[in-house]
């Protein structure tokens with residue numbers, strides 16, 4: 001009844017922003033991401049009738065309040081579906097700096113889903129695990145089940161059985177693809193993505209335009225990935241990110257995740273591009289900027305970013321493996 005899983009963080013090239021069904025975590029639009037080799041969560045889960053209560057420890061601290069309930073609500077859903085009565089102990093650690101403003105929900109909930117399914121002997125397929133992970137607090141966790149480049153299908157059914165993630169190509173397909181994670185601020189965001197996207201759907205006058213433009217972005221990114229075309233993937237990803245941030249800015253109340261350092265990196269990337277370097281940015285629901293480029297250009301871009309921008313930390317990473325079981329337990 002004890003199992004440990006590792007799952008990667010992922011960065012969306014076509015973003016997920018908006019749910020058509022909150023309870024089932026069904027998105028309004030499909031999304032495509034890359035799973036990251038160097039940012040992951042390890043989670044050990046044990047169910048036992050000997051435990052008197054549920055306990056959750058995240059990065060060495062006993063989780064309380066909203067952090068605890070977000071995890072336990074998901075475990076309760078699994079316990080309900082599979083008629084489990086036992087209490088659970090969950091210990092989870094990120095290998096990347098904590099509260100660095102990097103999305104940890106996707107890797108965290110993907111690792112939790114896989115570890116729970118293994119600990120309970122559920123024998124689920126990858127597709128079923130991805131559907132279960134989708135129903136956690138973090139929809140993008142469904143993408144972290146797979147390695148390399150991954151598409152989360154929007155699906156059309158009301159019951160969500162066709163809204164799951166699938167690998168496009170594995171982590172070895174595009175060996176030169178790199179992401180430079182530039183950390184410009186380490187504060188935790190005030191509004192969660194789930195709440196932010198709900199406000200956007202309800203109030204942004206531009207939401208229809210976003211939805212209408214998604215299929216074309218998905219098509220172009222898919223083809224760019226298959227052709228290993230950094231200009232195509234980078235330019236479509238950057239435009240998609242700016243469209244998502246236009247939605248955020250036009251939400252009531254506005255979601256302004258950028259800080260001055262964010263704009264410094266944006267302008268520096270555009271300047272590098274004017275100088276013919278193929279580099280593009282993408283930004284999620286936070287201030288930090290992820291730069292998409294080829295392996296050979298990493299050093300030059302890193303040097304310029306460090307020199308011109310107020311950067312607290314830089315992590316260079318590449319496409320990595322999907323969620324997997326390991327024997328190295330955390331307790």
Ligand code: 2P0
Nearest residue numbers: 012015016105138140192193284285
């Ligand atoms: C994505 N995001 O496709 C989109 C783009 C953020 C912007 O899925 O509140 O990880 O960060 O714990 O569920 C982020 O969603 O939310 C997300 P938080 P979650 O990657």
